[in-house]
Amino acid sequence: MRARIVGTGSFLPEYRMSNFELSELVETSDEWITSRTGIKERRIAKELTVSDMAANACIRALENASVTPEQVDLIIVATSSPDYFFPNCASIVQKKIGACNAACFDLSAACSGFIAALSTAAAYAEAGIYSNILVVGSEKMSSLVDWKDRSTCILFGDGAGACVVGRRASGDGAEIISGDFHNDGNNNDVLTAEKSGFIHMDGQAVFKFAVKKVPETIKHLLEEEGVQTQDVKYYILHQANIRIIESVAKRLEINASESGKAQNEYVKTVMEKFPSNLQKYGNTSSASIPILLDELNRENKLHPGDLLVFAGFGAGLSWGSMLVRW
Ligand code: ACO
Numbered sequence: 001m002r003a004r005i006v007g008t009g010s011f012l013p014e015y016r017m018s019n020f021e022l023s024e025l026v027e028t029s030d031e032w033i034t035s036r037t038g039i040k041e042r043r044i045a046k047e048l049t050v051s052d053m054a055a056n057a058c059i060r061a062l063e064n065a066s067v068t069p070e071q072v073d074l075i076i077v078a079t080s081s082p083d084y085f086f087p088n089c090a091s092i093v094q095k096k097i098g099a100c101n102a103a104c105f106d107l108s109a110a111c112s113g114f115i116a117a118l119s120t121a122a123a124y125a126e127a128g129i130y131s132n133i134l135v136v137g138s139e140k141m142s143s144l145v146d147w148k149d150r151s152t153c154i155l156f157g158d159g160a161g162a163c164v165v166g167r168r169a170s171g172d173g174a175e176i177i178s179g180d181f182h183n184d185g186n187n188n189d190v191l192t193a194e195k196s197g198f199i200h201m202d203g204q205a206v207f208k209f210a211v212k213k214v215p216e217t218i219k220h221l222l223e224e225e226g227v228q229t230q231d232v233k234y235y236i237l238h239q240a241n242i243r244i245i246e247s248v249a250k251r252l253e254i255n256a257s258e259s260g261k262a263q264n265e266y267v268k269t270v271m272e273k274f275p276s277n278l279q280k281y282g283n284t285s286s287a288s289i290p291i292l293l294d295e296l297n298r299e300n301k302l303h304p305g306d307l308l309v310f311a312g313f314g315a316g317l318s319w320g321s322m323l324v325r326w
Contacts, residue, residue: 001128001167001168001169002125002126002167002168002170002175002176003121003122003123003125003126003165003166003167003175003176004125004165004166004167004168004172004173004174004175004176005163005164005165005166005173005174005176005324006065006067006164006165006166006168006172006173006174007061007062007063007064007065007066007067007163007164008060008061008064008161008162008163008164008290008293008294008297008298009056009057009058009059009060009061009062009063009064009161009162009163009294010057010060010159010160010161010162010287010290010291010294010295011053011054011056011057011060011159011160011161012043012158012159012281012291013043013044013045013046013048013053013158013159014043015043015044015045015046016041016042016043016044017041017042017043017044017157018030018040018041019033019034019039019040019041019154022153022154025147025148025153026147026148026149026150026153026154027150028150028154033154036241036243037154037155037241037242037243037278038241038242038243038276038278038279039154039155039241039242039278039279039282039283040279040280041279041280041281041282042156042157042158042280042281042282043157043158043159043280043281043282044142044157044158045140045142045143045158048140048158049083049092049140050077050079050081050082050083050089050138050139050140050160051077051082051083051089051092051093051096051138052096053138053140053158053159053160053287054077054079054089054093054136054138054160054162055092055093055096055097056160057136057138057160057161057162057287057290057294058075058093058097058099058134058136058162059097060162060294061134061162061163061164061294062097062134062164064164064297065132065164065166067132067164067166069097069098069099069100070098070099070100070101071101071131071132072099072101072102072132072133072134072164073101073102073103073130073131073132073133074102074103074104074121074124074130074132074133074134075090075093075094075099075102075103075104075105075133075134075136076090076105076106076107076117076120076121076133076134076135076136077089077090077093077104077105077106077107077117077136077137077138078106078107078108078109078113078114078116078117078135078136078137078138078286079106079107079108079113079137079138079139079286080108080110080113080139080144080193080285080286080315081139081140081141081143081144081285082106088104088105088106089106089138090102090104090105090106090136091104093134093136099134102134103130107120109286109312109314109316109318110191110285110286110314110315110316110318111238111240111283111285111286111288111312111313111314111315111318112181112238112286112312112313112314112316112318112319112320113137113285113286113312114135114137114161114286114287114288114289114290114310114312115179115181115289115310115311115312115320115321115322116181116312116318116320117135117136117137117286118135118163118165118176118179118310118322119179119181119320119322121133121135121165122165122176122179125165125166125167126167128167130167131166131167132164132165132166133164133165133166134162134163134164134165135162135163135164135165135290136160136161136162136290137160137161137162137284137285137286137287137288137289137290137291138159138160138161138286138287139158139159139160139284139285139286139287140158141156141157141158141199141282141283141284141285142156142157142158144156144193144198144199145198145199146198146199149198151201151203152198152199152200152201154282155240155241155282155283156199156282156283156284156285157281157282157283157284158284159281159284159287159288159291160287160290160291161284161287161288161289161290161291161292161293161294162290162294163290163293163294174302174308174324174325174326175324175325176322176323176324177225177322177323177324177325178221178224178225178322178323179221179320179321179322179323180217180220180221180224180320180321180322181217181318181319181320182213182217182318182319182320183316183317183318183319184316184317184318185316185317187205187209187317188315188316188317190202190205190206190209190317191206191314191315191317192315193315206314207241207243207244209313209317209319210240210244210248210313210319211244211247211248211251213313213317213319214237214244214248214311214313214319214321215248215251215252217311217319217320217321218235218248218252218309218311218321219252221309221321221322221323222309222323225323227307227323228255229252229253229254229255230254230255230256231307232273232307232308232309233273233302233303233306233307233308233326234273234274234275234296234301234302234306234308234309235248235249235252235273235274235308235309235311236275236289236292236293236296236308236309236310236311237274237276237289237310237311237312238283238288238289238311238312238313238314239276239277239278239281239282239283239284239288239289239291239292240278240283240288240313240314241278241283242276242278242279245274245276246271246274248274248311249270249271249273249274254270254273256269256270275292275295275296275301276292277291277292277295285314286312289310289312293308293310302326303326304326305325305326306325306326307323307324307325307326308323308324308325308326309321309322309323309324310322310324
């Protein structure tokens with residue numbers, strides 16, 4: 001019996017804040033934001049809480065998995081923007097969805113939070129401790145940004161993504177094959193959000209860290225499993241910045257060069273392996289990977305046997321990746 005992803009769900013608040021609207025709050029422009037980040041708009045939760053968004057994503061994931069709330073035996077919410085210090089967000093989600101038999105805890109690993117939560121859930125399922133685990137990334141980043149700071153407020157958005165991890169026999173769900181997770185606390189000061197303050201970030205340091213460490217963890221993961229980079233159907237990366245994703249794609253040196261392929265065709269073939277939705281949602285931190293996974297799932301872009309790599313990176317500094325066979 002292995003740990004498998006048996007359902008996915010996501011929730012995005014309705015309100016869309018465009019780059020044009022932002023340019024009325026701070027001195028910026030659609031052209032600057034689009035060319036430096038790829039982001040065109042982001043969703044803003046307004047009165048919705050992190051637990052509201054998480055609960056909605058969980059209900060959709062449970063429906064998708066055909067698992068009832070009563071069958072859930074563990075809820076892990078990855079978040080850096082919880083409703084309260086305590087109770088934890090998972091306990092509030094438990095009440096909102098009626099998962100009365102679940103143990104509950106939150107996990108804080110910023111934009112790597114979903115990778116940390118998914119690997120924790122996989123370990124519990126593999127060990128036979130829990131059979132139906134809700135893994136959620138949910139963030140209200142709009143509550144952490146200084147809306148007067150143009151270097152950070154343009155980057156982030158709100159939303160939630162979830163999946164159900166089950167202990168299941170072969171053929172039922174997507175197999176979680178392995179993972180790789182790291183942290184460098186010595187450099188924790190380049191990306192911080194103070195207790196009652198705002199996000200502070202050395203953008204260029206975060207950029208350099210991400211484009212070095214993400215390819216490293218992915219290459220290590222694939223080497224360990226004997227998988228070639230071109231054999232992966234989709235690389236589902238944390239959605240921070242399209243330039244980070246493009247740089248990671250380049251550094252993975254994916255061999256898609258069926259001889260004679262023109263350079264622009266090669267780039268297109270490679271980038272098809274790196275789906276992105278940051279144009280619509282900005283950086284939703286721990287929620288970005290499960291939101292994108294759910295969109296791919298619901299668009300029927302995932303087929304049995306497809307190899308998927310998830311990779312997260314962010315404050316800590318933390319970074320990690322996971323390999324899944326759909
Ligand atoms: N609009 C217009 N101009 C701006 C803006 C803005 N929103 N923000 C900064 N500028 C200006 C700066 O003041 C600077 O002006 P100057 O040259 O006169 O001093 C100029 O633009 C260049 O600024 P840089 O900071 O050098 O711009 P850079 O090209 O590095 O882009 C960015 C900044 C987009 C933040 C980039 O560094 C980046 O994406 N870094 C990664 C950040 C990230 O992804 N963080 C989150 C990852 S982890 C997590 O998810 C929590």
